[in-house]
Amino acid sequence: MTRAALVSGAFVELADALVGEYDVLDLLHTLVDQCVVLLDATAAGILLTDHNGNLQVVASTSEESRIVEVLQREAGAGPCIDAFRTGKVVTLSDIATSGDLYPSFQAEALSQGFQSVHALPMRFRPHTIGALNLFRTEKGVLSDEDATIGQALADVATISILHERTARENATTNEQLQRALNSRVFIEQAKGVIAQRNGINMDEAFQRLREHARSHQEPMHTSAANVISSRIMI
Numbered sequence: 001m002t003r004a005a006l007v008s009g010a011f012v013e014l015a016d017a018l019v020g021e022y023d024v025l026d027l028l029h030t031l032v033d034q035c036v037v038l039l040d041a042t043a044a045g046i047l048l049t050d051h052n053g054n055l056q057v058v059a060s061t062s063e064e065s066r067i068v069e070v071l072q073r074e075a076g077a078g079p080c081i082d083a084f085r086t087g088k089v090v091t092l093s094d095i096a097t098s099g100d101l102y103p104s105f106q107a108e109a110l111s112q113g114f115q116s117v118h119a120l121p122m123r124f125r126p127h128t129i130g131a132l133n134l135f136r137t138e139k140g141v142l143s144d145e146d147a148t149i150g151q152a153l154a155d156v157a158t159i160s161i162l163h164e165r166t167a168r169e170n171a172t173t174n175e176q177l178q179r180a181l182n183s184r185v186f187i188e189q190a191k192g193v194i195a196q197r198n199g200i201n202m203d204e205a206f207q208r209l210r211e212h213a214r215s216h217q218e219p220m221h222t223s224a225a226n227v228i229s230s231r232i233m234i
Contacts (some may be wrong), residue, residue: 006038007149023219024161024180025187028059029210031132031157036061038153039146041134042114045069047080048122048130051178055084055130058184063202064112065135071108078105083119083131089147090119094139115139120151122158129158183221190224194234208234 032044043065047055055073060066072078079090079102092098093116099106109117118134118141132154134142142150161177187209194205212234213223226232 003038024177025058025183025220026210026214027157027160031153032059032061034153035132035134035150039134039150040136040142041118041146041150042137043135045080045133045135046122046130047073047084047133048177048181049084050181051175055081056181056184058130058181064114065133068105068109068112068114068135069133072102072105075102075104078102079117079119080131080133083121084128087121087123087128089121089151091141092117093141109135113137116141118142118147118150120154122154124155124158124162127158127162129161179221183219183224186221186224186228190227193227197233 028046028048032046035041035044043060043062045060045065045068046058047069048058050056057066057069057073060069068078069080072080079092079099082088083090095106095109095115095117099109114135114137116136116139118136120132120134121128122130122132132150134150136142141147187206190209191202191205194200194208195202198205198208200208209223209227210220212232213220216223223232223234227234
């Protein structure tokens with residue numbers, strides 16, 4: 001399949017995530033998954049603002065990237081944090097030598113095997129609602145083409161979320177985004193249950209949970225709650 005066909009398919013999948021019952025988490029997980037498929041990135045993660053304006057980790061393609069994202073949020077420092085605050089792209093082509101501005105991030109990213117990072121703001125005009133991190137296990141920068149495609153994917157997700165805000169008004173959308181953030185707690189708990197029950201890692205546990213939710217056409221937090229309460233066995 002050509003690169004153009006893969007890119008077109010990615011945007012189609014993002015559009016599909018918006019039909020039916022709108023699920024912010026599914027949209028954002030689709031975004032990070034497609035970034036890894038399409039771009040020269042080993043892993044991807046998203047930080048999104050909650051109703052209080054605080055950043056929360058809402059999507060990641062691996063436990064390694066999730067750990068680094070959580071550390072950035074807790075430390076209040078890192079390329080993804082700066083991308084959100086400034087609305088500008090932040091690139092570290094060699095975390096070992098250029099990441100000393102964020103010592104905690106630098107140490108954790110290197111310990112997880114990441115050598116470079118490309119952080120993209122999720123913005124549309126005056127609004128910046130979060131940031132997308134693209135992690136790489138090799139040093140160097142993204143190609144101009146990859147950087148452009150990554151920003152375009154982030155922009156589509158951003159516009160989709162802000163469109164909901166316009167359609168439902170700020171209070172309703174903030175409530176929806178907060179529900180998505182709260183749902184993450186159930187999902188993390190369910191991942192642990194599935195991983196322990198089946199003797200698998202957390203990444204595979206998440207994939208099983210997500211596949212179950214999609215196959216049963218229900219939000220992931222509903223499937224997660226059912227796993228935790230033992231109503232279903234995955």
